[in-house]
Amino acid sequence: MTRILITSAIPYINGIKHLGNLVGSQLPADLYARYNRARGAEVMFICATDEHGTPAELAAAKAGKPVAEFCAEMYEVQADIANRFGLSFDHFGRSSSPQNRKLTQHFAGRLKAEGYIEEVSEKQVYSNADGRFLPDRYIEGTCPNCGYDSARGDQCENCTKQLDPTDLIEPRSAISGSTDLEVRETKHLYLRQSKLKDQLDAWINSKTDWPVLTTSIAKKWLHDGDGLRDRGITRDLNWGVPVKDGEKDWPGMEGKVFYVWFDAPIEYIAATKEWADARGLDDGAWESWWRTDKGADDVRYVQFMGKDNVPFHTLSFPATIMGSGEPWKLVDYIKSFNYLNYDGGQFSTSKGRGVFMDQALDILPADYWRWWLLSHAPETSDSEFTWENFQASVNKDLADVLGNFVSRVTKFCNSKFSPAVPEGGAYGEREQALIADLTTKIRAYEGHMAAMDVRKSAAELRSIWVAGNEYLQEVAPWSTFKENPEQAAAQIRLALNLIRVYAVLSAPFIPTASAQILSGMNTLDMSWPDDIEAALGALPVGHEFTVPEVLFAKITDDQREEWAEKFSGVRD
Ligand SMILES: [Zn+2]
Numbered sequence: 001m002t003r004i005l006i007t008s009a010i011p012y013i014n015g016i017k018h019l020g021n022l023v024g025s026q027l028p029a030d031l032y033a034r035y036n037r038a039r040g041a042e043v044m045f046i047c048a049t050d051e052h053g054t055p056a057e058l059a060a061a062k063a064g065k066p067v068a069e070f071c072a073e074m075y076e077v078q079a080d081i082a083n084r085f086g087l088s089f090d091h092f093g094r095s096s097s098p099q100n101r102k103l104t105q106h107f108a109g110r111l112k113a114e115g116y117i118e119e120v121s122e123k124q125v126y127s128n129a130d131g132r133f134l135p136d137r138y139i140e141g142t143c144p145n146c147g148y149d150s151a152r153g154d155q156c157e158n159c160t161k162q163l164d165p166t167d168l169i170e171p172r173s174a175i176s177g178s179t180d181l182e183v184r185e186t187k188h189l190y191l192r193q194s195k196l197k198d199q200l201d202a203w204i205n206s207k208t209d210w211p212v213l214t215t216s217i218a219k220k221w222l223h224d225g226d227g228l229r230d231r232g233i234t235r236d237l238n239w240g241v242p243v244k245d246g247e248k249d250w251p252g253m254e255g256k257v258f259y260v261w262f263d264a265p266i267e268y269i270a271a272t273k274e275w276a277d278a279r280g281l282d283d284g285a286w287e288s289w290w291r292t293d294k295g296a297d298d299v300r301y302v303q304f305m306g307k308d309n310v311p312f313h314t315l316s317f318p319a320t321i322m323g324s325g326e327p328w329k330l331v332d333y334i335k336s337f338n339y340l341n342y343d344g345g346q347f348s349t350s351k352g353r354g355v356f357m358d359q360a361l362d363i364l365p366a367d368y369w370r371w372w373l374l375s376h377a378p379e380t381s382d383s384e385f386t387w388e389n390f391q392a393s394v395n396k397d398l399a400d401v402l403g404n405f406v407s408r409v410t411k412f413c414n415s416k417f418s419p420a421v422p423e424g425g426a427y428g429e430r431e432q433a434l435i436a437d438l439t440t441k442i443r444a445y446e447g448h449m450a451a452m453d454v455r456k457s458a459a460e461l462r463s464i465w466v467a468g469n470e471y472l473q474e475v476a477p478w479s480t481f482k483e484n485p486e487q488a489a490a491q492i493r494l495a496l497n498l499i500r501v502y503a504v505l506s507a508p509f510i511p512t513a514s515a516q517i518l519s520g521m522n523t524l525d526m527s528w529p530d531d532i533e534a535a536l537g538a539l540p541v542g543h544e545f546t547v548p549e550v551l552f553a554k555i556t557d558d559q560r561e562e563w564a565e566k567f568s569g570v571r572d
Contacts, residue, residue, distance in 0.1 A: 002041040003298055005289050005329070006033050007268045009305035009313075010095065013051040013074045014059045016081065018356045019385065020340040020347040023373040024306035028335065028454050030087045031374060032302065034508035035449045037088075038528055044289050047082070048093035048271045049075050052240040053260035054135050061175070067239045071096060081357045085366045086511045091278070093271030095263055100270035101241045104263040108233070109246030110324040111191065117233075118190045119252070124236065125153070125165050126186075129178030133186060133236030134165075138175060141168030187252055189243065190230045191262070193319045197228045200315055200322070203330070213307060214334045218314035228315060233262040265317040269328070292327040302333045302452075310336050335452045338378040342385050343564070354385070355567050363563060367510035368394050368552070374509055375458035387564040391555040398510075398552040401465045402502065405472065406517060409495040410547040416481055417489065421497075423541040425490030434471045434494075438501075438532045441467060445505065461505060468498050496521070496545065497536040501529050513551050520548035 008029035011017050026047060033045035051071045060070035071094070079092050093100075111117050125134045139153035144167050148158035152174075153165035165171060172179045193200075204210075204218050222228050234243050240257025243250050269290050276286040288295035303313055313334060321328045340347070347354035360369050372393050376383050413422060427435075441464045448457040472495060481488035500521050507514035507526070518524070522545050529535035539545075 003300070004036050004041050004043050005299050005301040006043060006045045007303050008047045009309045010048045010050045010264060010267060011078060013049045013056050013071050015349060016077065016356050016358050018347045018349060018354050019360060019369065019373060020342070020354065022085070022357060023340050023377055024337040025304045026082065026087050027370065027373055028377060029304035031454065031508045032452055033088055034511065038507060038526070044272060045088060045090045046093070046268055046271045047089045048095055048267045049078055050260065050264045051094055051096040052263060054137060054237065057237065057239050084361050085357065086370065091271050091275035093267060093274045095267040097270060097274055099273045099277065100263060100267045103270045104241045104258055104266050105244040106246055107266055107320055107324055108244065108258065110326060111320065112245055114323055114325045116192045116195060116323040118192055118230065119187055120190050121185055121187050123183050124186045125181050126184040127173040127176065127178055128180045128182065129176050130173055134173060135235065135237070136165050138173065139165045139168065139171050140174045141171035144169055186236055188232045189234045189253065191233050191319060192230050193228050193316065194230055196319045196322055197222065200318060203318065204314060210334060211336060214310055214314065214336045217307060217310040221311045221315055231316065233259050235259050261312060261316065265312065266320070290329050292329055296329045299329060301329050301331050302335065303331050304335050307336050307338055310334065338382045340378050340383055340385060343387065365512060367513045368398065371398055371510055374454055377454040379455055387560045391560045394552065395554045397462055399554045401462065401469055403551040405465065405468050406499050406548060406551060408472065409492060409499060410545060412478060413492045413496060414547050417492070419546065420544045421493055421539050421541050422489035424486040427490060427494065430475055431494055434467065435533050435536070437467055438464065442505065442529060442532060458509065461509065464505060465502060468495065468502070493541070494536055497539050500525065500539055501535050504528060516548060516551065521545045
C-alpha cells in the first residue's frame with residue numbers, strides 16, 4: 001500500500017489566520033490528503049500550532065495572561081476553526097508539547113556531537129528593571145531617521161528603516177518602559193549550516209521534479225551574496241524549549257531556550273509522536289513514518305507551504321536532519337504557493353483587511369470557500385480574491401452546475417417515477433459517448449490531483465460536472481418521458497448514479513456537500529470510479545433516495561456588496 005506523509009506549514013499561535021494563509025498551506029494539503037485516502041493510500045496528515053517565541057510572549061502580556069495559558073486557549077480556537085473548515089488532520093499538535101521539547105533537545109545534542117554547533121558570544125541589551133535580555137523588538141525608542149517616537153529595535157514601522165537597538169534615541173524596554181538598559185555579553189549556539197552547503201546543494205539538485213518556485217528560492221538562499229549563513233538557534237527568553245544537550249544540561253546555556261525557527265519544524269515529527277501517544281501506540285507507530293531504518297523508506301513525504309516558508313524547509317530544517325547523522329526522513333516533494341491578494345491590495349492581519357477564517361464561516365459554509373480558494377489557488381503566480389469573482393464562481397460552478405444537476409435529477413425522478421432508481425430501458429450510443437468522455441476526464445482529474453496541480457484539478461472536476469449537465473440537457477428526460485418512459489427511466493438511472501460518482505469525486509474539494517449528497521442518495525458507497533461504466537450501476541434499480549435540500553444557495557448582489565464593505569476596514 002502507498003504510504004504518504006503530508007505536513008502543512010504550521011500556523012503561528014497568535015490570532016486567527018486569513019484566507020490567504022489557509023490557501024497557502026493547510027487547504028491544499030487537506031485536498032491532497034483526502035484524495036489519497038480516497039484512492040486507498042495510507043495517509044498521515046500532520047499540522048500543529050507554532051507556539052514559542054517573542055510574539056506569543058508579547059500577545060499574552062497584552063491579553064494579561066500567562067503565556068502558556070494564552071497559547072492553550074489560542075490552540076483550542078485554531079483547532080476548532082480548522083475542524084469547521086474540514087481540515088482532516090490525523091493530528092493537530094502543539095510545538096510546546098513535551099514530545100517536541102524532548103525531540104528538539106535530542107536534535108541539538110546530536111548536532112553538537114556531529115560538530116555542527118558553535119558557541120558564539122554576542123552583545124545584547126539587558127534590562128535591569130525586567131531582569132532579562134531584551135530581543136530587538138522588545139526595545140522601543142525614537143527613530144534616528146524620522147523622529148517617530150515608538151520605533152522598534154529591529155525596524156521603524158513609520159519609515160521602515162532597518163535599525164539596531166543601539167541606533168535608537170532614548171531606548172526603553174517595551175515590557176516595563178524602563179530606560180535602565182545596558183549592553184551585556186551573552187552566549188548563543190549557532191547551527192553551522194555553511195558546513196552543510198555542499199550536501200544541501202547536491203540534495204536540492206537531485207530534486208529534479210520540484211516546482212521551479214521551490215528550487216529557485218532554495219538556490220537563491222544557498223548561493224546569492226554570502227551564501228548560506230550559520231544561524232543562531234538559541235534566545236534569551238523564558239518561553240520556549242530549554243536548551244539542553246539531549247537529556248544533559250548544557251553548561252553556560254542555563255536559562256536560555258531554542259529559537260522558535262529551530263523547534264517549529266521538528267514539531268512535524270513530534271506531532272506524529274503526539275498522535276501515537278494519544279492513541280496508546282508504541283514508538284514504532286510514529287517512527288515508521290519518520291525513520292528510514294524503521295520502515296519510512298517506502299514513505300513519500302510531501303510538504304505544503306507558502307513561498308515565504310521555502311528557505312526554512314529547503315535549507316534549515318534539512319540541515320538539522322542531515323546534521324543529526326541519524327536516518328530521519330527528508331522531504332520528497334515540496335509544494336509551495338504564491339500569495340493570495342485581497343481586492344486590489346494585500347490581506348493584512350495587523351490592519352484586519354480581508355476575510356479571516358472565523359469570519360468566513362460566519363457568513364457561508366466551508367465548502368463555498370474551499371471551492372473558490374482551491375479553484376483559484378495562487379500556484380504559478382499571485383492570485384486575487386474579489387467578491388465579484390467569488391460570487392460568480394459559487395453561483396455558476398456550485399449552484400448552477402453541480403447543485404442544479406442533483407436537484408433536477410432527483411426532483412424529476414421523484415415526481416415522474418418514485419424516490420427510487422427506476423427500472424426499464426437500456427443505455428444507448430449517447431450514454432456510451434458520455435461514459436467515454438467521463439473516463440477521459442476522470443483519468444485526467446486523477447493525474448492532476450496526483451501531481452498536486454490544484455487549479456487544473458478543479459477545472460477538470462468542473463468539466464466532469466458540466467458533462468453531466470450537457471447530457472441531461474441533450475437527452476431531456478422530461479421530454480423523452482412523454483413518448484418513451486422506459487428510455488427516460490434509463491436516462492434518469494444513469495443520472496442518479498452519476499450523482500453518487502460526483503459526490504465521490506468532489507469530496508476532496510467540498511467534503512460537507514459531498515457527504516450531504518451521499519446521505520440524500522442513501523448510500524455509504526464511497527468507492528472510486530475506476531471503471532465509470534460499472535460505477536454507473538452502483539445504485540441498483542429500486543434503490544431509494546431522498547431529494548436533498550438545496551445544496552448551494554446563490555450569493556445575491558446585496559450580500560456581495562454588504563460583505564465587500566464589511567471586510568474592507570479594520571477588524572474589531
Ligand atoms: Zn523612522
